[in-house]
Amino acid sequence: xxxxxxxxxFLLVLRDRQALMALFIMPAVFILIMSVAMRDIFSQExxxxxxxxxxxxxxxxxxxxxxxMAADQSFRFVDRDEAEFIVYIPKGYGDENRLEGPKIEIxxxxxxxxxxxxxxxxxxxxxxxxxxLGIITERLSEFSDEAAAAVASVxxxxxxxxxxxxxEKKKVPNATQQSVPTWIVFGMFFIxxxxxxxxxxxxxxxxxxxxxxxxxxxxxxxxxxxVPYLFIAQIQVWVMIAVGMFIVPLFDTPAxxxxxxxxxxxxxxxALSVAAVGLSSLIAVIADSTEQATTVGGISNILLGSIGGVxxxxxxxxxxxxTLANISPMSWGLDGFLDIFLKxxxxxxxxxxxxxxxxxxxxxxxxxxxxxxxxxxxxF
Amino acid sequence: xxxxxxxVTKRYGDxxxxxxxxxxxxxxxxxxxxxxxxxxxxxxxxxxxxxxAIDEGKVEVFGLDLEKEIREIRSISSIVPQNLAFYxxxxxxxxxxxxxxxxxASEAHYKKAIEINDLSKLLExxxxxxxxxxxxxxxxxxxxxxxxxxxxxxxxxxxxxxxxRNDILDSIKAYKDxxxxxxxxxxxxxxxxxxxxxxxxxxxxxxIEQGTLAEILQSRSETLEKHFLALTSEAQDx
Numbered sequence: 001x002x003x004x005x006x007x008x009x010f011l012l013v014l015r016d017r018q019a020l021m022a023l024f025i026m027p028a029v030f031i032l033i034m035s036v037a038m039r040d041i042f043s044q045e046x047x048x049x050x051x052x053x054x055x056x057x058x059x060x061x062x063x064x065x066x067x068x069m070a071a072d073q074s075f076r077f078v079d080r081d082e083a084e085f086i087v088y089i090p091k092g093y094g095d096e097n098r099l100e101g102p103k104i105e106i107x108x109x110x111x112x113x114x115x116x117x118x119x120x121x122x123x124x125x126x127x128x129x130x131x132x133l134g135i136i137t138e139r140l141s142e143f144s145d146e147a148a149a150a151v152a153s154v155x156x157x158x159x160x161x162x163x164x165x166x167x168e169k170k171k172v173p174n175a176t177q178q179s180v181p182t183w184i185v186f187g188m189f190f191i192x193x194x195x196x197x198x199x200x201x202x203x204x205x206x207x208x209x210x211x212x213x214x215x216x217x218x219x220x221x222x223x224x225x226x227v228p229y230l231f232i233a234q235i236q237v238w239v240m241i242a243v244g245m246f247i248v249p250l251f252d253t254p255a256x257x258x259x260x261x262x263x264x265x266x267x268x269x270x271a272l273s274v275a276a277v278g279l280s281s282l283i284a285v286i287a288d289s290t291e292q293a294t295t296v297g298g299i300s301n302i303l304l305g306s307i308g309g310v311x312x313x314x315x316x317x318x319x320x321x322x323t324l325a326n327i328s329p330m331s332w333g334l335d336g337f338l339d340i341f342l343k344x345x346x347x348x349x350x351x352x353x354x355x356x357x358x359x360x361x362x363x364x365x366x367x368x369x370x371x372x373x374x375x376x377x378x379x380f
Numbered sequence: 381x382x383x384x385x386x387x388v389t390k391r392y393g394d395x396x397x398x399x400x401x402x403x404x405x406x407x408x409x410x411x412x413x414x415x416x417x418x419x420x421x422x423x424x425x426x427x428x429x430x431x432x433a434i435d436e437g438k439v440e441v442f443g444l445d446l447e448k449e450i451r452e453i454r455s456i457s458s459i460v461p462q463n464l465a466f467y468x469x470x471x472x473x474x475x476x477x478x479x480x481x482x483x484x485a486s487e488a489h490y491k492k493a494i495e496i497n498d499l500s501k502l503l504e505x506x507x508x509x510x511x512x513x514x515x516x517x518x519x520x521x522x523x524x525x526x527x528x529x530x531x532x533x534x535x536x537x538x539x540x541x542x543x544x545r546n547d548i549l550d551s552i553k554a555y556k557d558x559x560x561x562x563x564x565x566x567x568x569x570x571x572x573x574x575x576x577x578x579x580x581x582x583x584x585x586x587x588i589e590q591g592t593l594a595e596i597l598q599s600r601s602e603t604l605e606k607h608f609l610a611l612t613s614e615a616q617d618x
Contacts, residue, residue, distance in 0.1 A: 001481070001482055001484075003481075004477075004478055004481035004482050005482070007478070008467065008470070008474075008478045011469070011470060011474060012467060012469055012470070015469045016469070201468075204463070205463045205464055205465050205466075206461040206462075206463045206465045207465040207466060207467070209426075209431055209461070209465070210459065210461060210465040210522075211482065212431055213429040213430070213431055213454055213457075213458075213459050214454065214479070214482050214483050214526070215451055215454050215455065216482060376431065377431065377432060377433065378426075378431075378432065
């Protein structure tokens with residue numbers, strides 16, 4: 001009896017093209033778009049400015065400045081109409097008789113962000129200070145080799161001045177590491193669409209009451225619906241991981257790396273799918289129409305997602321919001337995936353999150369069985 | 381006697397859907413259950429299938445107590461709801477296979493359900509593509525899979541053309557020929573006159589009249605439709 005119910009559910013969901021689109025195509029496309037779109041925001045590589053130099057001075061000093069900038073990988077020289085920053089070196093800038101010459105002008109494209117401008121100014125400042133230190137060294141050497149050597153020893157590169165060390169393994173994900181778990185979690189909760197559509201059609205057409213009259217209990221009906229969706233959710237997870245590993249890199253974006261335990265990943269995926277199926281099941285049995293179910297399901301998904309760090313990554317949130325995020329099961333799932341993808345977590349790293357997800361899902365499933373039983377007792 | 385309903389009351393809040401209802405249904409006959417919308421027909425069918433618990437009274441089906449032996453009662457009875465209670469996205473065969481597996485129906489009963497309802501040429505067709513009459517026949521065939529001793533039809537001819545309606549009525553008569561007791565609810569008096577042996581009229585959850593079709597028609601020397609309208613309007617006025 002149970003296997004017939006499960007088989008029926010599989011057939012129905014596999015013939016629901018719109019549902020399959022929502023479960024597979026939607027999160028896959030989101031992963032692709034968001035990974036590529038956020039590539040630079042999450043990039044840990046050194047920033048590169050599209051720059052053009054207009055040298056009105058044409059002196060040895062202005063040429064040296066241009067050569068030094070060209071040697072620095074932070075600046076990529078492009079045509080003026082493509083440049084985000086145009087560095088205008090005025091006539092008289094390299095006049096050897098004065099240390100204080102006319103100012104360099106930086107022309108900035110209107111769309112440039114203020115933090116990027118500040119970064120550009122800091123990089124250019126380093127080049128200018130290096131240049132001026134060179135001039136000072138040269139002049140000092142006429143009077144004192146010792147003083148000139150002291151000035152020449154001043155190094156302004158961050159590598160020479162600072163040692164940068166992470167206290168633990170690097171915590172901030174790249175765009176793909178952020179997108180894949182986010183859309184796996186979010187996409188999985190969209191199981192509400194096929195589940196509620198089938199559930200509500202069955203109830204409206206009295207198919208569930210008919211099954212009940214054939215000695216099929218409400219709890220067996222509810223349980224039989226869990227199995228196919230748990231299975232589909234596992235396929236969903238691995239399809240999304242494959243998109244992150246093999247499709248996203250085709251768009252010049254970092255590939256997803258699984259640094260942690262595969263068994264942990266499997267257990268976490270299962271626990272997350274139980275939570276998603278539990279919530280979907282409850283909404284499906286409470287709602288009176290598919291429109292109501294998809295609206296309530298959509299809104300609850302968006303709310304849980306925005307609280308739980310799907311819309312905005314948790315590490316961008318203020319501390320109070322990060323604490324609030326912990327009430328969302330999507331946050332538990334997301335944290336678990338990041339632990340595995342990013343921090344190389346083992347099975348035990350994700351046990352707490354997984355158990356919370358399992359408990360959440362199991363409680364909602366039991367409640368949905370009770371609600372279904374009550375609804376079926378109304379008869380035809 | 382096949383079914384005994386004794387002083388059954390079912391309340392939904394302040395409304396008595398069934399109000400001290402008593403009636404008896406004889407074995408091997410087609411029993412017509414008449415009543416306007418809201419009279420309590422569907423509630424009675426839900427009660428007889430153990431889907432809805434009663435507040436007072438007693439029900440026996442083939443000598444089995446409804447409260448204590450519901451699983452046994454369900455295994456020998458079947459209901460064909462007014463709605464098309466099957467899966468439109470599955471083929472006719474997949475639907476029959478599914479409901480057959482659920483009830484562990486035998487191959488012989490599976491074939492009999494297809495034959496009586498003339499579905500053999502439609503087996504590979506998706507249910508959503510069937511005509512209204514064909515869908516009704518599939519709905520009925522599912523009700524025959526468990527080889528029931530009693531089968532309940534809840535207005536099975538709603539919204540279909542006259543030809544399909546006649547085919548369905550012929551199928552229901554064929555069910556009786558198989559020895560199955562049929563309980564049939566309908567708004568169409570000519571259908572009741574055409575196929576039913578016994579008739580009961582209910583209104584506001586109460587029994588108004590019960591007897592064989594011949595007895596009822598003889599006693600009033602008028603058409604069943606006029607008689608039904610007179611009875612139910614009297615009940616509504618009370």
